[in-house]
Amino acid sequence: MSDNLRLSIVGAIYLVSAVLFILGLKRLTRVRTARAGNAMAAMSMLLAVVGTLIEIGSVDYRWIVGGLALGGAIGAFIAIRVPMTSMPEMVALLNGTGGAASALVALSVLWGAFIEPGAETTTAKLLTGPSAVTIGLSVFIGGITTTGSLIAWAKLQGKLKKGAPILLPGRHALNLLLVLGAIAAIVVFTAVVKGATPVAVVILVVLAIALVLGVTLTIPIGGADMPVVVSLLNSYSGIAAAMAGFVIGNNLLIIGGAAVGAAGIILTQLMCVAMNRSLVNVLVGGFGADAGSGGGGSSEYVGVTSSGAAEAAMILDVADSVMIVPGYGLAVAQAQHTVRELTKQLEARGKKVSYAIHPVAGRMPGHMNVLLAEADVPYEQLVELEHANPEMGNTDVAIVVGANDVVNPAALDDPTSPIYGMPIISVHEARTVFVIKRSLSPGYAGIKNPLFEAERTMMVFGDAKAILQEMSSELGEL
Amino acid sequence: MIGPFLIGLYVFVLASFVGFEIINKVPPTLHTPLMSGANAISGITILGAIAAATVAEPNVSTILAAVAILCATINVVGGFLVTDRMLAMFGKKK
Numbered sequence: 001m002s003d004n005l006r007l008s009i010v011g012a013i014y015l016v017s018a019v020l021f022i023l024g025l026k027r028l029t030r031v032r033t034a035r036a037g038n039a040m041a042a043m044s045m046l047l048a049v050v051g052t053l054i055e056i057g058s059v060d061y062r063w064i065v066g067g068l069a070l071g072g073a074i075g076a077f078i079a080i081r082v083p084m085t086s087m088p089e090m091v092a093l094l095n096g097t098g099g100a101a102s103a104l105v106a107l108s109v110l111w112g113a114f115i116e117p118g119a120e121t122t123t124a125k126l127l128t129g130p131s132a133v134t135i136g137l138s139v140f141i142g143g144i145t146t147t148g149s150l151i152a153w154a155k156l157q158g159k160l161k162k163g164a165p166i167l168l169p170g171r172h173a174l175n176l177l178l179v180l181g182a183i184a185a186i187v188v189f190t191a192v193v194k195g196a197t198p199v200a201v202v203i204l205v206v207l208a209i210a211l212v213l214g215v216t217l218t219i220p221i222g223g224a225d226m227p228v229v230v231s232l233l234n235s236y237s238g239i240a241a242a243m244a245g246f247v248i249g250n251n252l253l254i255i256g257g258a259a260v261g262a263a264g265i266i267l268t269q270l271m272c273v274a275m276n277r278s279l280v281n282v283l284v285g286g287f288g289a290d291a292g293s294g295g296g297g298s299s300e301y302v303g304v305t306s307s308g309a310a311e312a313a314m315i316l317d318v319a320d321s322v323m324i325v326p327g328y329g330l331a332v333a334q335a336q337h338t339v340r341e342l343t344k345q346l347e348a349r350g351k352k353v354s355y356a357i358h359p360v361a362g363r364m365p366g367h368m369n370v371l372l373a374e375a376d377v378p379y380e381q382l383v384e385l386e387h388a389n390p391e392m393g394n395t396d397v398a399i400v401v402g403a404n405d406v407v408n409p410a411a412l413d414d415p416t417s418p419i420y421g422m423p424i425i426s427v428h429e430a431r432t433v434f435v436i437k438r439s440l441s442p443g444y445a446g447i448k449n450p451l452f453e454a455e456r457t458m459m460v461f462g463d464a465k466a467i468l469q470e471m472s473s474e475l476g477e478l
Numbered sequence: 479m480i481g482p483f484l485i486g487l488y489v490f491v492l493a494s495f496v497g498f499e500i501i502n503k504v505p506p507t508l509h510t511p512l513m514s515g516a517n518a519i520s521g522i523t524i525l526g527a528i529a530a531a532t533v534a535e536p537n538v539s540t541i542l543a544a545v546a547i548l549c550a551t552i553n554v555v556g557g558f559l560v561t562d563r564m565l566a567m568f569g570k571k572k
Binding site: 031038042094242251258263369379382 | 486500561565
């Protein structure tokens, strides 16, 4: 086969692959077609890899096969083993591997084309200017994605100060300095230094700055803002892939990367809207770190009513409609199956049960939906915030399971509250509210929740899973 | 004459628009699978990694590329499989 023919075939394969990626992504946005869309994107990836294997022709395959086999085994192993409750961590980690891969590709190209042959010019001269700049950008964005994702993963695991914000003194100045330093280093890398060794040193400086920035940008952001961070990192990993596409001159990487970058930005935007905060406000971080002092009156609770599971079961027994509002606490207690059991009990007694899902409940976009789907909760039972709130006034019992800030009425009526203006699920309008919670400790925003001392509210203290189980069995005995 | 970089830039800008257009309305239930599926697609960088790991000698560029293949494959295989696992759960009711 002539080289020309071969490259035409490869070009055609990449084109088909690009179309399948776009169609797959589109199908991923509709419930009915999502699974087929994902399969389509996966097929497209396989096709693209085959295309690349044809493109490189007959080479030494040892590294390629080794990397594919080992990576495939690790990827499959973790994908099959990971529990649904750990999905946010999993997504964060995968973002990191994507970012790292893009940075490594750029470094590898630089070493192969410039440093190992012992070039003596500037990178802009040998590799052409744009290509040299994109190596720098690829390393920079990929590097930030790598360590940023690792920090996000550690925070989600609760390994890093239980996910609380970590505020370095002068962090804004530090971050600004690092960004400016990286831009300067990329310019120097592209057009100033000549010869293999100085170029290698400068790109490693870019890499080092990026790795540090990934850490310093992510540590001030608290656990409950993780949905924003995870989707933003998702976007970065796409942009890093697109940059790598510029480096190697492959439009398929640019198309795939750009589409993913756009998807990540849309999700990021959705999450910010759901919290009524700007992206800058989230990224600046430290939200809720000055707990207690920030508005909303004293943090002492007065007139809190608490009840046990048995009493709650009796009230549930005479209710007609029940709305369950899950939060991150549901994931922590792994209570998704237990809550489903309680739902079944209630339904068996002819009650109308639905779940009200706040867009930022949990630690990643759609976290609650995934958890509840794992427990076989029918999709139709999940109600979005804007549809749940009008129903709330006619709801007999609202059960808040491990959620706090997303049901805090201070967001509606206390302009001094840091969360004022954030859309909430108005459980306080239900006739009776049970809040299942370990203690009266504040949620992520670090502020008092007037819901807990409202007349209609009963606190049920304890582990969500244990309480829900008890409610189910008490209800069964009535 | 339009150079390859400029063509790449055209592709980048237009693909971003396509991305924004096709994902503009997505139900909350699909937020996580969309994210993990999109994430797997960002593993497309695997193509660059493969193209850079074509010689046997373990020099720096090859080792970097091999590690890149490893990372990208974890991203691709892990991402698509885990997305499928989640979507299978969404599909099994009724």
